[in-house]
Amino acid sequence: MTCAFGLQELASHNAFIKDYDEMGYLIDFVGGYLVFYGLPYLDKTGQLHHGDWASPVDMSGAVIDPPTNHQAWWRGNRPCDQSGRELRLGGGVHPVTVTPELVTDCSFSYKLQDDNGMPRAYRSFEEKVQTYLDTITAPAMAAYPEATPLRGITVKAAAQGSPLRFPDTMSSRYHINDLSALLRGKKVAIIGLGGTGSYILDFLARTHLAKIALFDSDKVHVHTIFRFPGFIAQAIGKLKVEVLARHYDQWHAGIESFAERITSENIARLQEFDFVFVSVDDGPSRRLIVDWLSTNSIPFVDCGMGLNRSAVGLSGFVRITGVDRNAFESNVGTVRLPAENAKEDEYRKQAQITELNALNATMAMIRFKQHFGLLDREGEANSFIFDTATFEIDE
Numbered sequence: 508m509t510c511a512f513g514l515q516e517l518a519s520h521n522a523f524i525k526d527y528d529e530m531g532y533l534i535d536f537v538g539g540y541l542v543f544y545g546l547p548y549l550d551k552t553g554q555l556h557h558g559d560w561a562s563p564v565d566m567s568g569a570v571i572d573p574p575t576n577h578q579a580w581w582r583g584n585r586p587c588d589q590s591g592r593e594l595r596l597g598g599g600v601h602p603v604t605v606t607p608e609l610v611t612d613c614s615f616s617y618k619l620q621d622d623n624g625m626p627r628a629y630r631s632f633e634e635k636v637q638t639y640l641d642t643i644t645a646p647a648m649a650a651y652p653e654a655t656p657l658r659g660i661t662v663k664a665a666a667q668g669s670p671l672r673f674p675d676t677m678s679s680r681y682h683i684n685d686l687s688a689l690l691r692g693k694k695v696a697i698i699g700l701g702g703t704g705s706y707i708l709d710f711l712a713r714t715h716l717a718k719i720a721l722f723d724s725d726k727v728h729v730h731t732i733f734r735f736p737g738f739i740a741q742a743i744g745k746l747k748v749e750v751l752a753r754h755y756d757q758w759h760a761g762i763e764s765f766a767e768r769i770t771s772e773n774i775a776r777l778q779e780f781d782f783v784f785v786s787v788d789d790g791p792s793r794r795l796i797v798d799w800l801s802t803n804s805i806p807f808v809d810c811g812m813g814l815n816r817s818a819v820g821l822s823g824f825v826r827i828t829g830v831d832r833n834a835f836e837s838n839v840g841t842v843r844l845p846a847e848n849a850k851e852d853e854y855r856k857q858a859q860i861t862e863l864n865a866l867n868a869t870m871a872m873i874r875f876k877q878h879f880g881l882l883d884r885e886g887e888a889n890s891f892i893f894d895t896a897t898f899e900i901d902e
Contacts, residue, residue: 720765
């Protein structure tokens with residue numbers, strides 16, 4: 508039966524089709540055929556190729572019925588196993604015009620067997636699809652670990668026109684594409700990629716920002732990996748910014764790393780950015796950076812936290828301050844924007860634990876998104892301190 512509606516309506520009535528689409532398969536429903544594009548397979552020489560699989564669909568209205576036969580059609584060479592033997596998919600040379608742009612090279616007739624070894628019908632169209640997908644792609648994915656049948660992810664991500672490597676389906680799902688688009692073309696820097704800075708990167712990597720620059724001269728140590736989100740293998744001993752840039756390149760194509768400390772000699776390079784996150788643990792450096800940013804009208808959020816042992820457990824605070832010259836002048840030299848280090852280097856001895864690093868980064872991200880209009884804002888406060896003991900925020 509040939510239907511006039513397309514993939515999205517088919518998916519709305521057949522949950523397994525919606526699941527394939529949302530997993531990232533590149534699929535379409537045209538001319539009564541369900542088509543899977545770009546499936547990885549091996550040729551006789553063990554080389555990786557990609558082919559297109561198509562099957563007619565039997566339907567009752569918009570609901571897909573169990574298939575009436577085992578046949579499917581394929582554009583590509585005959586798929587083989589890792590030994591170069593053709594997979595036992597049946598069929599033969601059989602060109603079929605699915606669309607003018609998709610003409611198949613051969614047919615398949617892959618039959619399942621029952622417990623007695625006799626051919627049996629597919630119990631559902633989902634079983635037919637999954638059987639063919641697994642059979643065709645398994646040898647290729649075993650031989651080429653980076654191979655994937657999820658070609659829809661790359662295609663849909665490219666179509667959205669941003670550095671994100673995955674399609675931003677969440678914004679469309681909740682009808683906030685207009686708000687997510689407010690970050691397009693913007694350039695943001697993170698200064699300091701310790702616990703808080705790395706969580707900020709984790710959040711920023713999921714946005715449409717044009718560029719995310721990382722500034723830090725330190726290497727990864729054992730204590731550092733306890734502060735990073737998740738786990739990054741083989742990171743110890745390497746530069747923080749290089750490790751994080753490589754890891755989050757899987758999310759975002761616009762990440763650049765600079766293995767350097769921001770000083771008076773190189774601070775002018777921050778001029779190109781639309782927003783800067785300051786997450787450093789040195790008071791004089793903080794003052795230099797925030798003073799320069801606010802003087803040059805570059806919006807910023809400065810992050811900070813402290814955690815000490817009290818009579819019962821740990822007690823401390825999480826702080827953000829920004830985003831303009833008034834925020835600097837109102838708070839510099841106070842606990843809200845420390846400009847010096849504590850005596851006897853006590854500042855650096857204060858504990859940091861990941862839940863507070865993550866909270867610090869979350870507060871900074873909220874202020875950042877408020878600045879660009881993605882989140883609503885009430886009030887004019889330019890500094891916020893969260894007290895871990897009272898669970899209250901002081902503006």
